[in-house]
Amino acid sequence: MRSVSDGPYVDLRSDTVTKPTPAMRRAMADAEVGDDWFGDDPTVNRLQERLAELTGREAALYLPTGTMCNQVAMHVFARSGHLVVSEESAHTCGVEASSSAVLSGIAFRRVRAASRGLLTAAQVAAALEPDPYDVTRVDLVTIENTHQVGGGAAMPVADVRAIHAVCADRGVPLYLDGARLFNACTVTGAKVSEYAAEVDALMVCLSKGLGAPIGSLLAGDAEFIREARRLRVVFGGAWRQAGIMAAAGLIALEEGPRRLADDHANARRLAEGVADILPGSLDPADVQTNILFADVTSTGRPVSAWVSAMAACGVLVSTVAGQVRMVTHRDIGPWEIDTALDAWRRVAEELTTR
Ligand SMILES: Cc1ncc(COP(=O)(O)O)c(C=O)c1O
Structure with missing residues (x-):
């Protein structure tokens, strides 16, 4: 199992994880x-x-x-x-x-x-x-x-x-x-x-x-x-x-403050991708700012299984209120969103077909 110190990860756990510029x-x-x-x-x-x-x-x-x-x-x-x-x-x-x-x-x-x-x-x-x-x-x-x-x-x-x-x-x-x-x-x-x-x-x-x-x-x-x-x-x-x-x-x-609109746009794109991969898990229209939650309960697999499988693909997410939480921030750009969506695709295939 990888650990955070093995990095690099795409870290969507929180907007608190940014490093000083x-x-x-x-x-x-x-x-x-x-x-x-x-x-x-x-x-x-x-x-x-x-x-x-x-x-x-x-x-x-x-x-x-x-x-x-x-x-x-x-x-x-x-x-x-x-x-x-x-x-x-x-x-x-x-x-x-x-x-x-x-x-x-x-x-x-x-x-x-x-x-x-x-x-x-x-x-x-x-x-x-x-x-x-x-x-x-x-x-x-x-x-x-x-x-x-x-x-x-x-x-x-x-x-x-x-x-x-x-x-x-x-x-x-x-x-x-x-x-x-x-x-x-x-x-x-x-x-x-x-x-x-x-x-x-x-x-x-x-x-x-x-x-x-x-x-x-x-x-x-x-x-x-x-x-x-x-x-x-x-x-x-x-x-x-x-x-x-x-x-x-x-x-x-x-x-x-000037660059928060980019975080919001990235969060929206991530939400649209996740909604395509796992229909019903979230409504992209609800994503106004930099936080999104995906409800994976309909897949019958515990949230912890999704979090671990995402981490194994190099993408860190967290669980809050029984859902997968993802937060965009300064260190997340278009490449990180693509990487996260790629991980979602792989994990969805792995966890929904077994
Ligand atoms: C809405 C809200 N209020 C307060 C806090 C507490 O901030 P801190 O982690 O700096 O103690 C958080 C932390 O995530 C938060 O999300």
Whole structure:
């Protein structure tokens, strides 16, 4: 059995697998740095100021991971024992539910979206109905855009605005997990600032489609960021000469968004090919951004068999929500899509004829 270190693989497991570009590596080597715990790393400060500018929010804070952004934000807004409303397959309440329980004593009111992970204002309104017994308290609503388990579905600004209006009416803040917000902007044509204006706070990841090796940022008003900065120390995420990473992050932030349309086109072509090879496994029309899921259950073979057989053909895919997940990114071009489709053909022949 091959292993990843034997490479080269076509790696479609996630958009987090990209390697830093030569320009990023040069910027990292030359980065001007300071001790970010004290707030005096000039490159980190530049990155934070740039995101604050792009989002139109008062301030931003650079953190090692998207998970830490979500955890810090939820801790700011929600008290222990209180509820956070999230779509049931969202990163906040799926992958990170234990973190929230341990770090903040948060429980979730999970809402199942009717379509592709995207909550509606009506669903949020129902989730915020006051408890007639005055026992439960909802402190926060979170949304995810694009929605990862929803197949990279993008929520239009108007829908975020409608959810925000419901939240504001009930006096509950709205937080946006925008790990892939720039992908959403590429599809909807909206600016990041238009989304940012409709929420109380948000995060974006630099380490996903934008291609930085590490790093995510929170953005919001000055008071939110002041408290998030304090919690960053509490949660062990206050780093030192982080400017080395922020230098690559600045390049990702400036240059990354421009090429996301290519990732989306590659994902669509991959989806069309997979739909031809295994009819019914997915609908290419659902593929709006860089994430696609193929449902292989009708073949009677476990998803793990597909993942292993694809790997044996040199193509890495992952399993999420019982399906084969593939994610396009900067290191995937037309040749990699052809190679992946070739692997799909071989694996489909092998697994559906035995
Ligand atoms: C939607 C979403 N939010 C948050 C995260 C967490 O980001 P990180 O892996 O940087 O902790 C991920 C990771 O894949 C994600 O897909």
